[in-house]
Amino acid sequence: MASTAPPQSVSPPATADLQALLDAARPFLRGELEVVDPRLPSLVATLRSVGAGECWHKNASFLEHLVDIYRILHLWQAPEAVCLCGLYHSAYSNSSDNLAIFKPNTSRDVVRSFVGNAAERLIHLYCIVPWPTLIHNDLLSHYDDSELVKNLKLSEMSLQNARENGAFKGDETWRKKVQSLLPAKGIKVKHRKTGEDVLVSRRVVAVFLMMAMADFSDQFFGFQDMLFENGDGRLEFTGNNFWALWPGDGKPGLWMNLISRMGAVYMLVAREEELFTLERKKSKSHADSELPSEERDEDIELVLPPVFDSCTRVLDTGDQIEARDKYWEAVCEASKSGGAEHYDAVERKLRESIKKNPFVGEPRVVLGQLCLGKGRYEEAEREAEAGLRLLLGWGSPWDKRMSWEAWVAWARVLLMKARERSWPDTSRGIRNLGLVWRFE
Numbered sequence: 001m002a003s004t005a006p007p008q009s010v011s012p013p014a015t016a017d018l019q020a021l022l023d024a025a026r027p028f029l030r031g032e033l034e035v036v037d038p039r040l041p042s043l044v045a046t047l048r049s050v051g052a053g054e055c056w057h058k059n060a061s062f063l064e065h066l067v068d069i070y071r072i073l074h075l076w077q078a079p080e081a082v083c084l085c086g087l088y089h090s091a092y093s094n095s096s097d098n099l100a101i102f103k104p105n106t107s108r109d110v111v112r113s114f115v116g117n118a119a120e121r122l123i124h125l126y127c128i129v130p131w132p133t134l135i136h137n138d139l140l141s142h143y144d145d146s147e148l149v150k151n152l153k154l155s156e157m158s159l160q161n162a163r164e165n166g167a168f169k170g171d172e173t174w175r176k177k178v179q180s181l182l183p184a185k186g187i188k189v190k191h192r193k194t195g196e197d198v199l200v201s202r203r204v205v206a207v208f209l210m211m212a213m214a215d216f217s218d219q220f221f222g223f224q225d226m227l228f229e230n231g232d233g234r235l236e237f238t239g240n241n242f243w244a245l246w247p248g249d250g251k252p253g254l255w256m257n258l259i260s261r262m263g264a265v266y267m268l269v270a271r272e273e274e275l276f277t278l279e280r281k282k283s284k285s286h287a288d289s290e291l292p293s294e295e296r297d298e299d300i301e302l303v304l305p306p307v308f309d310s311c312t313r314v315l316d317t318g319d320q321i322e323a324r325d326k327y328w329e330a331v332c333e334a335s336k337s338g339g340a341e342h343y344d345a346v347e348r349k350l351r352e353s354i355k356k357n358p359f360v361g362e363p364r365v366v367l368g369q370l371c372l373g374k375g376r377y378e379e380a381e382r383e384a385e386a387g388l389r390l391l392l393g394w395g396s397p398w399d400k401r402m403s404w405e406a407w408v409a410w411a412r413v414l415l416m417k418a419r420e421r422s423w424p425d426t427s428r429g430i431r432n433l434g435l436v437w438r439f440e
Contacts, residue, residue, distance in 0.1 A: 361390030
């Protein structure tokens with residue numbers, strides 16, 4: 001549907017923030033892993049040589065999943081050791097998947113020679129700690145969504161007060177709860193094979209939370225909702241529909257409420273860690289002031305994943321379901337031919353989806369294409385850019401019918417055409433799109 005409006009001037013070039021996101025993503029989009037880390041091609045080749053590319057893993061091969069986790073963590077600016085832990089997180093098998101990259105008799109020295117001491121230590125802990133129980137039973141189950149929302153606000157005020165005024169209140173309810181669940185000295189968990197006690201620092205627990213966020217976002221889609229009968233969107237793994245046929249209908253999954261709750265707990269732990277260190281500097285008489293920093297892994301930086309407004313928002317389960325369903329109705333109906341009223345209805349559903357879940361990029365990208373077709377170039381540019389930013393921030397797709405790379409490439413095409421103030425009005429013209437190289 002071509003616009004009858006006169007041509008408009010081209011919008012300014014991409015902002016520095018968007019360009020920075022693209023620059024960070026470009027080595028992954030181009031397959032230039034050596035630009036990210038000179039060791040990375042060799043590390044991936046090792047995974048390939050032991051058969052990781054032959055193993056099924058949810059919506060891809062296990063090799064693809066491992067590289068994706070590295071990419072996500074790297075784009076989230078996680079420390080190098082954490083990214084490498086993501087890449088080799090099943091080196092010794094773990095408590096979530098019955099997959100081990102290497103043979104059972106492979107020594108820790110071999111893995112250490114690949115990734116270094118810091119990363120191997122995290123990998124080993126990840127594989128021996130029953131982290132699903134730790135995250136779901138020992139942490140998430142102790143908070144409901146409303147308490148998380150409340151505590152995020154309270155913790156923000158506490159941290160601001162400490163930074164600006166040097167004021168600390170040890171009796172704050174949100175802090176006391178974090179301290180009870182994850183003491184400053186760490187938490188003891190049972191080795192998943194030997195049953196022995198393993199001390200895990202608070203920062204390592206936070207790292208495992210972030211890794212779980214990346215892990216789930218990469219592999220979860222509608223198939224898991226069928227498997228675990230996740231009708232309420234809480235994804236608590238309580239259902240047992242083992243007859244679910246892979247890969248299902250391709251719908252986006254209802255996993256985002258869970259990830260937002262993980263992010264909220266991660267933020268509470270990160271804020272408590274910052275308050276703890278600030279308080280210790282101010283007062284040497286603090287009860288835990290003599291805890292060695294190395295035992296607390298204070299060298300591990302707790303970066304904030306750029307999702308859910310940097311882990312400050314919890315997505316309501318009802319909003320999650322309605323947003324997914326409106327999106328699915330829109331993309332299914334858009335594939336049918338119709339007049340102006342038909343596409344207006346599709347647009348309304350996309351906007352309703354975005355309103356209910358503003359944290360994913362695909363609905364905005366699809367809306368951007370719809371606006372281009374209607375000749376509304378400024379709106380198309382705004383939606384395509386917003387969708388692209390979200391896709392680059394996640395490092396993984398929400399709608400897994402297409403890969404992350406494909407969604408990013410398509411969003412860039414839409415943004416380029418919106419800035420050119422042009423859009424094909426023939427099917428052949430749509431098919432021939434793809435000159436992404438022109439948009440820099």
